[in-house]
Amino acid sequence: MARPAFGGGELPAVFPDWSPYQDLDSAARAYLRDPDVALEALGGVLRGATVLGFTLERFVNEVNGVWQEVVVCDGSRLILWHGEDVAPGDGPPGSMTSSLRVVPLSSVTEVGCRRRLTRTAGGQARVDSIDVYLLLSSLDEAGPNPAAPAEDQGNSVRHDALRFGKTLDDGGAGQITRLEEFARLVASMVGRPTL
Template sequence: MGAPQDWAPYTSLQDAARVYLRDPDLAVDQIRSVVEPPAIKSFVMTRGFTEESWGEALWQEVLATDGRRLIIWRADDDVSDTDDGGSRRILLASARSILLSTITDQVLSTEYEVLGDGTRRLAEVKLRMYTQLITRSRQRTVAETDIYCESFRFVKSVDNGGLAQMQRLMQFGRVLSRSM
């Protein structure tokens, strides 16, 4: 696959996935196992590369909502050991569904660059969600325990997705707010 096209102009998750994701059929099939695509009210996509000891790894993510659930599809390139002592490249993919009722706090932040003539230009959008889902705890004293809940953070900027993807992340945040 060459350089991905921008997914933001597409209102259909299937169409957006085909131009943006390396593994669109897998993503759509796994998301379809959780929610029928026509029920999706809003979605955003992101992808990136990490440098691993075995080479460059791609990660891909789709975040969608049907107004009742947060659906997260994620795929990561990885390496697995083989029985003969070698290794093979693999793709780890999952679809996750989280009830919106478990989200206790949502923050949609926008950052604007102030230009020389005083006008503002959207520079970055951040969506943070905090849930009731406990990921770990640590006992500090006999009477005190720190509890850590799962949270999610999504960022789009001028350099990471551009204006259309920032606007889509804002739209996604507003759909979530109205659905909670």
């Protein structure tokens, strides 16, 4: 089964598994459509720093095409690369954006990890999905809170957050485990002096 790719080609509906690869270069080359773009951008910020952990995401968006993300932790920062195909009409065919964001670990105020467990026929619990969030001290866009009562419809202030998720259908057991390892790595560093 394949999905139409941006520009008319076909992409596999299930991407290769990056979870067996312990090093960023191999994982990115196995999983991302544009690993050279991602690794060049990340390398310009890492500049030889040790990669302590990472997580990868990729999916096909029906409107824009391929969306890709790499998040790296080097002990003092989270370095996020995001690549996304440009929507038809917003640029020449085959255009994409490449974005980089650096977040100091000192700005992570909370790490949350929710695992959904199911029982096998034999009664064993197994993780079938994981959702991770990293709450940041920076503020997200403030605006009216539509869920608030009418008398409290003033602007709401929300903290920025990074969110990641994997399921058995979207990534498989290996990527669920790797995302949980990444969350634990970041959680172990929150509130401690950074390297």
